[in-house]
Amino acid sequence: MLDRISSLFSREKSPLANQKSAQQWCKQILQLDPASRCNKVHELVTDFIAAADKVSFERLQALMLIDEQIQESFDAVCYQYISNPRMSKEMEQQLWKSVVSFSTDMVDAYQRFVQADGSESPQQSFDALMPVVLARSLRYLAIQAKWHYFRFEKVPPKLWLQAHQMYRLSEIGGFDCNSFELYSNGKDEVSSCADEYIQMLMLNTLSNNNLSVRQIDMIDGWLEQWSKFIQIGRKYQDTQHHFCINLQESQGPQKINNDLLGEPYRYWGLNDLIGHIQETLGKLMTGSSYASLGLNSDSRGSTVSDLLKHLDVFWTMCMRNSQVKRSARQKVSKSADVIYGLDRICRYVKLDNDKFNRQGAEAKGTVDYDEIMDMRLYGFVSSRTKEKLAANPYSFTNNTKQEVDWHSWSIDNESADGFGATLRFSENEWIRPSLLLASRENNEANWRIGILRRIARLSDDEVSVGVQIICVSPVMVGMKSLQKDRAETITVADLNFTAGLELPNVRTALYVPHQINGTSVNTLIMNLADYGLDKVYQVNARDKKFSVSLGTVLEKGVDWAWVTVNVLRQA
Structure with missing residues (x-):
């Protein structure tokens, strides 16, 4: 090993002796495949780090030239990892280690010159190249960080310290x-x-x-x-x-x-x-x-x-x-049902709305509108009406065969503004920041509207999430635009969700009471494709109809928008 290092850094034989030696050595390895060329450079750099030889301006020039010449091959190795998501675990580990260790050693090699003092080489001789040296080192650190993100791992603290130090040196150098x-x-x-x-x-x-x-x-x-x-x-x-x-x-x-x-x-x-x-x-x-x-x-x-x-x-x-400002969190141990997607949330919120209205009607001793019409026409409730009520997805009869359409989450902390949960990632791969969702703590509770704010990987199959609750009493509404501005495809199953509006050109949305700077405002959460500034809709909330114009966007997701509305008139 000592003989190898001594031979490597003899000025006659070492590729790092000067730019001419480096150029000739790079030409000799051109016939190799990209991975082999990277391995050759990696071996050269590793030996340079291990050697106690003095640094020099010529060696820095040689190292920078070899680094530049190997970039195309290094990019090819990186692309092999990125473009092959179904590779075997052994190949994934091998490629991952190859990229990360190569980047690590390149940073360490450049560090030899960054840390050189006047006793090894006149420091001023490195000044002209130092901006490029620090920038390349920062790029190799960023590559290491990215490869950790590929595995949902945290960046090692040492990488952050190195990055901060190099940027600070660039500031000092001006x-x-x-x-x-x-x-x-x-x-x-x-x-x-x-x-x-x-x-x-x-x-x-x-x-x-x-x-x-x-x-x-x-x-x-x-x-x-x-x-x-x-x-x-x-x-x-x-x-x-x-x-x-x-x-x-x-x-x-x-x-x-x-x-x-x-x-x-x-x-x-x-x-x-x-x-x-x-x-x-x-x-x-x-x-x-x-x-x-x-x-x-x-x-x-x-x-x-x-x-x-x-x-x-x-x-x-x-x-x-x-x-x-964040509210204080408290540790809890409970579970909650969670659904996601605006269309699905609208259906379940309407169930809550109908349940509330039906309970209010029963408290007043009233019956369903269809039942009243049958009694007036026939003197009894027809079998057709009974079948209709039984088939109504909003009818709150006890249905033990109801398909579960939600996920169960374990809540471990909550605050006045929301809650945190720990999940198995394999069972919740659909989660992403800014996702609109609804949650409830039991079957009798109403669905609350929330936005997924935070995701943190705890292990390979465990994540921590944070949800902000923005509304505890949403109302599902139907929206009708007089302009034929978007083609709609509505299935028979959707007809019960249109709140009694004529078809076509009907949308659904959520009415969300909200406060801005202490002032109450009317807002809607709607499909992003339906939004347009100053667009006018007829909004139907059961037996009430309003004409509204859309205002500014408070927040938006990939497929939804939370907007303010101005009530123009009530029908």
Whole structure:
């Protein structure tokens, strides 16, 4: 081993002796496949780290040249992992370890030069290359972090400390925002230490979003350009900033509060990025190509637009939540039924509404409208009416054969605003942040409307989720638009959910009482496709009809929008 290291770093034989030796060595390994070329470079770098030889400007140039030459092969190995979700566990482990260990050793190799003092080499000789050295190191750290997200693992604390340290060094050097070519790959792409750092930070904000390997990699690619829309600041601005990072702690981004202020912290906001994403979605809808929008994705169809909508919703939610105060949590041990999806929630909320109205009618000694009509016409309740009532999905007769259409969650904490639960991921793979759902604690309780705010992976098959309750007494309503603006396909089973409106062009929604700055406002949760600013609908809540215009969006998910409404008149 000693002979190998001595031979490696003799100036005549070592590929790291100078740029000329490095170039010749790179040509010699060109005939190898990408994985083998990466292994050769990895062995070379590992030996360099193990050696106690002095660093020099020539060796740094050689290392940077070899790093640049191996990028195409390294990208091929990474793509092999990302594009093959059904590989065997053994192959997955082998590829994962290969990518992570290669990135780790590249960071350690560059660190030899970053940490060099005047006794090893004149420090000023490294200054010209230090911006690129730190930016490349930050990229390799970000790659390691991404590969941990692929496995739903937390980033090791050491990685955060290294990333914070390198970004801080770029600040001290005064070149943190200086742009340059990170690798000469012919793509005319420029980066900076701040861009690489922001990309790592922003991808971390999505690490608990239940995204696939392909989706995480796709977003990471977009962030190479999107990082230009974010600026890191030292002074907190409450109207502009939504995340912060402590350069002295071994953790990632945090939401801002009054305790997270001062010199160790850096701050950034999402306003410009959200604006760009929304503009991109608008251009996609008008027929712009992926390449013209800088997406450059292999995926087509709805995959890209759905992912962009998810990012728009999630980061917009982060902006909103950064200004919301949390209620104190209390530990509990209980269970709750949970359903998701606006259409399904509307059906069950209407069951609650009908149950409440039927109980009110029975308390007044009244009977069903159809029964009254039969008594007036025939003097008795017809068999047809009885069959209709029996077949009515909103009839609250005890039906022991009713199919269970909900999931059971174990609630372990709750507050005035919501609750937290611990779930088996294999039984709840549909969960994602900003998901609209409804919950109840027993069969007699009403369904409450909530939004899934938080997902945290605890183990391979266990996750912790947080739900905010936004309404405890929703009302299902029917909506009719006089404009023929959207084709509807309504099945026979849906006819009972239209609240008595004429067909076609009927939608369903949830009326949600809400307060904004202490003032009560009327709001609806509706399908996102039905929303349009100032669009007018006729809303039917049982026997009451209103004409309303839609106002601003309070919040939205991938397929739903929570909007304010202005009542124009009552029919």
